[in-house]
Amino acid sequence: MKRAALLLVAFLALSASVATVGCQKSSISTETLLVPGRADGVAKVKVAEILNDEDIADLYARYAVTDPYAPQTLRLALDEFKEETGIDLRYFDEAVVFGDLSTLETGTLYCGAIVECNIPAKYFFEAFCQLTDTDFETEKYDGYKIYTLDGEVSIVFLNKELIAIGPQNAVKDVIDVGLGKAKPISGELYELYAALGNPLYKGACKVPWAIGKEIPPDWPPDEERSVDVRPLRDVGMVGVVLDKNGSAMNAQIQLHFRSSASAIDTSECIKNLKAWTRYIMPLAELTNIVDAIHVVVYDSRVSVELDVTLSEIKDLIGALGRGNHLQTIEITTESVNVSGLVARIEYHQDTELVNFIHFIDENGDGVIDGKAGDSEKGLWPEGWEWFDNMYNDVTEGYSTIAVVGERITIQNSTTYELLLGKYECE
Numbered sequence: 058m059k060r061a062a063l064l065l066v067a068f069l070a071l072s073a074s075v076a077t078v079g080c081q082k083s084s085i086s087t088e089t090l091l092v093p094g095r096a097d098g099v100a101k102v103k104v105a106e107i108l109n110d111e112d113i114a115d116l117y118a119r120y121a122v123t124d125p126y127a128p129q130t131l132r133l134a135l136d137e138f139k140e141e142t143g144i145d146l147r148y149f150d151e152a153v154v155f156g157d158l159s160t161l162e163t164g165t166l167y168c169g170a171i172v173e174c175n176i177p178a179k180y181f182f183e184a185f186c187q188l189t190d191t192d193f194e195t196e197k198y199d200g201y202k203i204y205t206l207d208g209e210v211s212i213v214f215l216n217k218e219l220i221a222i223g224p225q226n227a228v229k230d231v232i233d234v235g236l237g238k239a240k241p242i243s244g245e246l247y248e249l250y251a252a253l254g255n256p257l258y259k260g261a262c263k264v265p266w267a268i269g270k271e272i273p274p275d276w277p278p279d280e281e282r283s284v285d286v287r288p289l290r291d292v293g294m295v296g297v298v299l300d301k302n303g304s305a306m307n308a309q310i311q312l313h314f315r316s317s318a319s320a321i322d323t324s325e326c327i328k329n330l331k332a333w334t335r336y337i338m339p340l341a342e343l344t345n346i347v348d349a350i351h352v353v354v355y356d357s358r359v360s361v362e363l364d365v366t367l368s369e370i371k372d373l374i375g376a377l378g379r380g381n382h383l384q385t386i387e388i389t390t391e392s393v394n395v396s397g398l399v400a401r402i403e404y405h406q407d408t409e410l411v412n413f414i415h416f417i418d419e420n421g422d423g424v425i426d427g428k429a430g431d432s433e434k435g436l437w438p439e440g441w442e443w444f445d446n447m448y449n450d451v452t453e454g455y456s457t458i459a460v461v462g463e464r465i466t467i468q469n470s471t472t473y474e475l476l477l478g479k480y481e482c483e
Contacts (some may be wrong), residue, residue: 099442100258104152149172169222193205203229253311255308259296269292345366386404401413
């Protein structure tokens with residue numbers, strides 16, 4: 058199963074290229090309309106918009122700084138994921154994921170995904186086959202060719218852009234919906250899903266009673282100070298939205314209950330959870346965000362909404378990071394080649410080197426002959442981001458460097474002055 062899952066992930070990024078070999082059937086424009094009616098959960102992710110957003114990449118970099126063992130930029134994280142799995146998420150445009158949550162307890166999960174890709178050339182698929190030495194079982198189904206990996210995961214190319222992936226029964230159901238032989242999702246679930254708009258991420262699902270009853274009576278469980286969350290056991294449907302508009306992020310959770318009494322009790326439960334969060338983590342940055350959570354009850358529904366700015370999220374990430382690591386900036390110089398010098402600016406978390414800049418004057422004539430450093434932005438602690446500007450301003454063979462006592466002066470179009478020493482970052 059583990060091998061099949063890995064192959065599945067790797068194959069997703071490569072598979073759309075096969076559609077250029079043989080275009081099957083006509084183009085289907087709306088992925089959601091292909092979701093089988095059996096599904097009681099559906100979600101849509103705008104993969105390309107998320108990965109191409111500079112603000113989101115910056116948020117990731119700020120979070121990664123708190124963990125020196127993590128890839129320190131979103132680009133590096135995507136590269137590492139591609140190296141480990143064979144998949145490059147940057148070739149994905151959108152993905153619609155669906156499933157039948159009632160099968161969670163059966164051991165045979167019914168789920169699938171319909172992915173819109175933008176991947177050139179079929180050689181990706183051919184290279185994948187050569188690298189993995191994988192044998193695909195194939196089956197013809199109503200004019201479509203289904204590829205199956207290890208008898209567990211199946212893939213079908215719906216057209217040049219769309220692929221369906223999942224267990225074979227789910228893939229065949231998608232084909233049947235596209236051909237009009239079966240019905241797509243409809244009713245209350247689809248109405249809730251459609252009403253969520255067109256954000257970066259949205260999802261809606263029904264909550265089977267068997268799953269709802271597994272919610273613990275208190276959260277966190279087995280803790281002396283906890284919150285009664287039993288009202289959540291009565292939730293029937295859930296809708297979730299995550300979106301971004303300029304410098305603002307929006308999150309919404311819509312809870313549809315079987316009774317209005319449960320909705321009222323849940324609103325009180327959420328207020329208690331907010332108070333519990335303030336007590337457990339008394340950080341001003343977290344409190345500001347928790348206080349911005351708004352809860353509205355109407356009939357048997359509860360709406361939980363949060364509007365937060367990117368600056369507030371950055372402040373929270375910085376506060377959490379300060380609690381985990383000792384962050385220091387160290388500025389030093391060292392003699393090289395008798396009369397030359399190298400100036401080093403290094404950022405450490407505990408003992409781990411996270412980021413650095415080096416400027417080299419090889420012969421002592423005051424001209425910077427070389428520079429080295431991480432080419433990615435956003436790897437400095439808050440307040441030190443101007444190091445990126447300094448690094449980019451320096452032109453090798455033109456910019457100058459001078460060291461007088463404890464002061465370093467670097468000059469190009471802008472003059473930068475630094476003092477030697479080790480600085481602890483807040």
